[in-house]
Amino acid sequence: MSQLEKMEVNPDLAMERAKCNFNIMELTHILDGGEENTVRRKKIEDIALNSGASKDAFPEEHMSPKEKYENAVRKSCIFADLVKNDFAHLTGLETFGINSNVIRRTADAFFKEVSPFLLHMGMFVPTIMGQCTSDQMSYWLPRAMAMQIIGTYAQTELGHGTFIRGLETTATYDPETEEFVLHSPTLSSYKWWAGGLGNTANYCIVVAQLYTKGECHGTHPFIVQIRDEDTHMPLPGITVGEIGPKMGFNTADNGFLGFDHYRIPRDHMMMKNAQVLKDGTYVKVARHGKLTYGTMVFVRVMLVSEAAFNLAKACTIAVRYSAIRRQSKPKPDEGEPQILDYATQQHKLFITIATAHALQLSSSWLWRSFSAVLTEMKEGNTDKLPEFHALSSCLKAVSTSDAAYLIEQCRHACGGHGYMISSGIPHLYNFVSATRTYEGDYTVLLLQTARFLVKAYEQAEAKQPLTPTVSYLKLAFTRKEPWDSSPAGIVRSFQALAAGKVSTCVKNMRKRMRSGLSEVEAWETSTIQLVSAAEAHCRAVISDAYKSETERLTANSSPNVKIVMEQLSTLYLYYWALERIGDLLLYTSISEKDIVELQTAYEELLQKIRPNAVGIVEAFDLRDELLHSTLGSYDGRAYERLMDEALRSPMNKEPINQSYYKYLRPMMKANL
Numbered sequence: 001m002s003q004l005e006k007m008e009v010n011p012d013l014a015m016e017r018a019k020c021n022f023n024i025m026e027l028t029h030i031l032d033g034g035e036e037n038t039v040r041r042k043k044i045e046d047i048a049l050n051s052g053a054s055k056d057a058f059p060e061e062h063m064s065p066k067e068k069y070e071n072a073v074r075k076s077c078i079f080a081d082l083v084k085n086d087f088a089h090l091t092g093l094e095t096f097g098i099n100s101n102v103i104r105r106t107a108d109a110f111f112k113e114v115s116p117f118l119l120h121m122g123m124f125v126p127t128i129m130g131q132c133t134s135d136q137m138s139y140w141l142p143r144a145m146a147m148q149i150i151g152t153y154a155q156t157e158l159g160h161g162t163f164i165r166g167l168e169t170t171a172t173y174d175p176e177t178e179e180f181v182l183h184s185p186t187l188s189s190y191k192w193w194a195g196g197l198g199n200t201a202n203y204c205i206v207v208a209q210l211y212t213k214g215e216c217h218g219t220h221p222f223i224v225q226i227r228d229e230d231t232h233m234p235l236p237g238i239t240v241g242e243i244g245p246k247m248g249f250n251t252a253d254n255g256f257l258g259f260d261h262y263r264i265p266r267d268h269m270m271m272k273n274a275q276v277l278k279d280g281t282y283v284k285v286a287r288h289g290k291l292t293y294g295t296m297v298f299v300r301v302m303l304v305s306e307a308a309f310n311l312a313k314a315c316t317i318a319v320r321y322s323a324i325r326r327q328s329k330p331k332p333d334e335g336e337p338q339i340l341d342y343a344t345q346q347h348k349l350f351i352t353i354a355t356a357h358a359l360q361l362s363s364s365w366l367w368r369s370f371s372a373v374l375t376e377m378k379e380g381n382t383d384k385l386p387e388f389h390a391l392s393s394c395l396k397a398v399s400t401s402d403a404a405y406l407i408e409q410c411r412h413a414c415g416g417h418g419y420m421i422s423s424g425i426p427h428l429y430n431f432v433s434a435t436r437t438y439e440g441d442y443t444v445l446l447l448q449t450a451r452f453l454v455k456a457y458e459q460a461e462a463k464q465p466l467t468p469t470v471s472y473l474k475l476a477f478t479r480k481e482p483w484d485s486s487p488a489g490i491v492r493s494f495q496a497l498a499a500g501k502v503s504t505c506v507k508n509m510r511k512r513m514r515s516g517l518s519e520v521e522a523w524e525t526s527t528i529q530l531v532s533a534a535e536a537h538c539r540a541v542i543s544d545a546y547k548s549e550t551e552r553l554t555a556n557s558s559p560n561v562k563i564v565m566e567q568l569s570t571l572y573l574y575y576w577a578l579e580r581i582g583d584l585l586l587y588t589s590i591s592e593k594d595i596v597e598l599q600t601a602y603e604e605l606l607q608k609i610r611p612n613a614v615g616i617v618e619a620f621d622l623r624d625e626l627l628h629s630t631l632g633s634y635d636g637r638a639y640e641r642l643m644d645e646a647l648r649s650p651m652n653k654e655p656i657n658q659s660y661y662k663y664l665r666p667m668m669k670a671n672l
């Protein structure tokens with residue numbers, strides 16, 4: 001047993017736990033969505049983590065890229081076995097853990113970066129479920145679920161990621177052989193980025209321009225075998241490889257893929273939404289043109305809970321560390337305070353906790369809306385899809401962007417030690433900053449939402465009915481919103497602010513069109529404001545969802561848990577009101593006096609939250625195995641852990657490195 005395992009809990013952390021005044025487990029149950037969920041999650045974590053299978057004998061950060069990848073494949077196979085044999089009955093999901101936060105969460109103990117199977121689980125399987133006919137599904141799904149084949153999702157190309165309609169890979173139907181011929185006509189048409197594509201996957205979903213009878217019908221998904229099922233050799237006509245080192249995701253073997261007139265059977269086109277008949281006739285089945293984008297919408301919804309989860313990890317690390325770290329001596333007669341006592345530190349950290357709650361609760365709310373939209377779509381009704389696309393786009397954009405920013409803030413809050421890989425924060429940042437880009441870049445997705453907002457504004461102007469998430473846009477046509485500092489009042493002000501911004505955009509675009517610009521040009525020159533309006537809309541949606549979910553979830557909770565949750569949701573509102581003072585001055589009646597009072601109320605709230613801060617982050621119930629952090633472990637023994645990690649470095653295995661004899665010694669001797 002290592003020295004560390006015998007250590008007692010750091011006394012500062014023990015003191016924090018002793019002064020927590022609410023029932024931590026009760027809050028955990030709320031965040032897990034109910035006590036049974038907590039019990040089931042803990043069972044799964046016990047099975048997976050107590051086995052020791054998640055641990056590395058040698059620290060991953062000291063492995064070569066190839067070793068890291070091989071180690072990740074090894075552990076992915078162990079994890080996949082656990083999921084199949086041990087968790088399936090506990091999760092109650094026949095879908096091999098898709099949509100299961102528990103599986104996702106447990107996987108993090110196994111992978112400091114990501115599993116090369118992430119795209120198999122996260123996109124290959126969901127695309128089979130969303131884009132195949134039932135016949136196709138009954139062939140592909142069992143094989144994918146049983147991990148007899150491993151797949152990925154290859155959409156992005158070297159030349160295009162955002163602009164899907166601009167993809168260049170072609171799938172041309174040949175009625176003679178009843179096959180599609182896949183081809184990469186240019187270097188820029190090579191598929192690029194797909195996770196697991198480099199070395200792991202033997203199948204992938206390829207998104208290509210469909211040509212039949214000489215006509216292009218736009219992009220469609222196809223299931224394509226790329227490697228031999230036995231030897232794993234790339235098949236003739238396929239060029240496949242790994243794209244090289246990245247900022248993060250280094251165990252994901254993101255790959256490239258090119259086709260040289262590569263043939264696949266006709267029924268490997270995923271035919272739920274559109275079909276090509278044997279004679280080459282193209283038949284559109286879906287009632288909405290964008291249903292082939294369905295997997296992206298699904299993953300965008302997933303990414304909101306990803307943002308919340310990773311933020312929860314970062315703030316657990318940073319708050320625990322801030323409780324054990326002492327620095328400076330503001331009062332000469334007293335000892336050095338815990339850095340958590342500094343108001344500026346609380347300002348950095350408590351918004352991070354509140355945002356983790358806000359995103360987690362907004363994400364549950366979004367999942368419920370998604371389920372309702374899916375149910376209606378199964379009955380052939382796609383009316384709610386545009387609103388849902390607008391909503392999932394902005395929530396994905398804002399949640400991942402906020403999470404990346406706040407994780408970086410957690411690193412700042414941990415000073416120099418936060419820069420150590422062993423703190424756990426750099427991995428979190430590298431992972432989350434990618435989520436701001438993939439599955440639709442931040443700006444691009446906010447502009448999708450803006451498009452919906454502008455249309456909704458025009459409906460409001462014409463006094464037509466509005467869908468629920470934009471019904472507030474009618475505020476744009478009333479008098480300035482009176483400032484009211486209650487939580488409900490602040491949410492209303494955020495709505496008035498968003499409505500005002502959308503209105504300003506529309507007026508500017510109209511003015512620009514009157515001065516001679518085309519509609520496209522007027523839109524393009526207004527995009528900075530449109531992005532800002534979409535962000536404001538999203539902030540209003542999150543604030544509203546966070547506030548109402550908090551009220552709903554605490555309706556029967558014990559008084560102190562209710563107080564803690566309300567303090568955090570109010571903090572979120574105060575924080576963003578103070579961040580958006582300029583906008584509030586424009587679109588509400590807020591006065592200088594109101595602003596001074598708001599700042600004071602915010603600072604008082606930080607002090608009220610302070611005594612429970614450690615308890616609040618511990619309600620996320622993140623085991624040390626999931627945190628991978630020297631700074632944030634349960635025992636708070638950060639210094640011992642930092643030293644322990646330093647001593648494990650291969651750089652310390654020999655007292656003198658050979659470079660001394662090869663370079664340093666000759667240089668120094670020559671300089672004598």
Ligand SMILES: CCCCCCCCCCCCCCCCCCCCCC(=O)SCCNC(=O)CCNC(=O)[C@H](O)C(C)(C)COP(=O)(O)OP(=O)(O)OC[C@H]1O[C@@H](n2cnc3c(N)ncnc32)[C@H](O)[C@@H]1OP(=O)(O)O
Nearest residue numbers: 080107115117121122162163164290293302389438439440
């Ligand atoms: C066993 C061990 C395992 C262990 C592991 C255990 C794990 C456990 C499992 C867990 C999993 C973990 C999490 C998952 C992680 C996954 C990782 C993912 C990695 C990354 C993957 C990727 O990164 S994969 C590529 C994504 N790449 C994009 O994301 C491109 C964005 N680019 C666009 O998405 C389009 O290009 C863009 C801009 C819309 C324009 O599309 P466009 O040009 O066709 O359309 P237009 O702009 O012209 O718009 C025309 C009209 O279509 C409307 N519309 C557009 N889209 C619509 C839509 N979706 N639904 C409805 N309506 C839509 C629009 O609103 C307009 O409506 P209207 O006309 O009424 O105004």
Ligand SMILES: Cc1cc2nc3c(=O)[nH]c(=O)nc-3n(C[C@H](O)[C@H](O)[C@H](O)COP(=O)(O)OP(=O)(O)OC[C@H]3O[C@@H](n4cnc5c(N)ncnc54)[C@H](O)[C@@H]3O)c2cc1C
Nearest residue numbers: 153154155156160161162193194195434437438439440443
């Ligand atoms: C870690 C990681 C994993 C990935 N995994 C996969 C995968 O498994 N499968 C897959 O298919 N893809 C994958 N991708 C690709 C990813 O989906 C794309 O990189 C992403 O959609 C962004 O597209 P892009 O790279 O073309 O960026 P670009 O569109 O080139 O963006 C560059 C800049 O241009 C701006 N821009 C672009 N268009 C517009 C516009 N219309 N208006 C205003 N600004 C614009 C953007 O805002 C951005 O600032 C992955 C990417 C990463 C980083």
